Amino acid sequence: MQYKKKLVGIIFLLIVSFHLSINPSQQNRNPYRDIEHPIQLTKEQMKNDLGYLQKVITEVHPKTYGGVPPEIQQALQKADREIEQIDNVLQFYFLTQQVMNALHDGHTTMQIPDGPRMDNLPFSYAWLEDGIYVTSSSGWLHRGDKVIEFGGKNEQELLTMFRAFFSVDNVYSLKSRVNLNSIFTLLPYLQYFGLIEGNQVQLVVERGNEVIEGKLQMKKMLKFASPYLTRDRLDYTISKEDDLAVLYIDSFAALDETTKSVIRDFFIDVKREQVNHVAIDLRFNPGGTTLVENYIMSFLNVDSYRDFKTLNRYSTFTSQYTYDFPFGTEEMQSLDSGMISIPSHEYSFNGKIYVITSFQTYSAATNFAVNIYDNNLGLIVGEPSGSKPSSYGSIILLELPESKLRLSISYKWIERPYTTVKNHYEDALQPDIYVPTTYEDLVQGRDPQLEMIKKLIREERSRFPPITPCIFP
Secondary structure, three states: OHHHHHHHHHHHHHHHHHHHHHOHHHHHOOOOOOOOOOOEOOHHHHHHHHHHHHHHHHHHOHHHOOOOOHHHHHHHHHHHHHHHHOOEHHHHHHHHHHHHHOOOOOOOEEOOOOOOOOEEOOOOEEEEOOEEEEOOOEOOEOOOOEEEEEOOEEHHHHHHHHHOOOOOOOHHHHHHHHHHOOHHHEHHHHHHOOOOEOOEEEEEEEEOOEEEEEEEEOEEOOOOOOOOOOOOOEEEEEEOOOOEEEEEEOOEOOOOHHHHHHHHHHHHHHHHHOOOEEEEEOOOOOOEOHHHHHHHHOOEOOOEEEOOEEEEEEOHHHHOOOOOOOOOOOEEEEEEOOEEEOOOOOOOEOOEEEEEEOOOOOOHHHHHHHHHHHOOOOEEEEOOOOOOOOEEEEEEEEEOOOOOOEEEEEEEEEEOOOOOOOOOOOOOOOOOEEOOOOHHHHHHOOOHHHHHHHHHHHHHHHHOOOOOOOOOO
């Protein structure tokens, strides 16, 4: 019996030793080694910037009020050690972003520095709900190929790897960021994550019933961007036939006169055309100011709604960058806006509201959708949101003094109107009616979310046909 136990132990040690020996490069790999940038930094400059970053995190972010959590301390200590491995500003971006990610806040992040034109991987892609798809043919890759492995990593391994680095709220926001920032095609990211060997990346794709393996070589070119995943609209359409009006609003950046005019004209025309269903399309909206959200809400025919609660981190540091903070105050202050009254007016809309969401629906745009959802004012249709219903937010923008790297950091905790035990830790607003965008939708130019809303309206009208008034002679 003792002999068997010893034998099992020896076999176990041999297996562990074998696994460690077959991939020593991954165990000891320096992720910064091949990343180049013309702006060099000294060790002293980087230590100064890291000290400044620690001060910012400690004095601004709500998560560090009352003490810096162990995981953030460990990230700072790790960064301080790894300074010895780097010497340029792009490497320093990768190092400091690891620190920011320790806060687990999608609004708190470093911005990659500008640099000379670099090599790119020559293909475009869309990371959708059901996988990564090639969106333009390039060499042996065909449009419509589904990527099974990229740089030796499958989809789940890529998700795990990226989530350990990028500041995101959830997996949906991560996919959106990888899409919009062309992460799969940019050389520094491929080098940092160890997805490239020499000048080539190994891909395995599925084409029909066939699995194909091949390599793509980096090329000097303008970076490929998927034509399907970006949009910039502020307009609307009204269809009497469908009994539906759609407001396309792809940014809440500012409540300027143009934005106010489009929103106001939209509801005026809805009233004039006697349309009973309104859809607010936020699928491409990364957020902005809640003033836009509040202005749209002012056209809804409801007496009142409960708004978000906030927990504000006041500090001497933050008061230098925001206009609404008292100087010299060091405290956390809770603010509850409570019930917001909406005065009725001639263009108040009293029909049915739909809000269309996607992975790109973020920040203030998610807040609008959450307000509609939590207050039972309408239906959410589409995909899960890119940000959490309750999250950190309201950022200040800063620059590190030596490297000039730019960053954003939250100073508020923003909590959804109605928090329950069940929804407190939700990492996304899940739609009432889940309608994902598939690769076939992109190819065929279909709008599955809008088609679903039209289908719902047709079903409603079939159940409750309009009453034709009687006309007596």
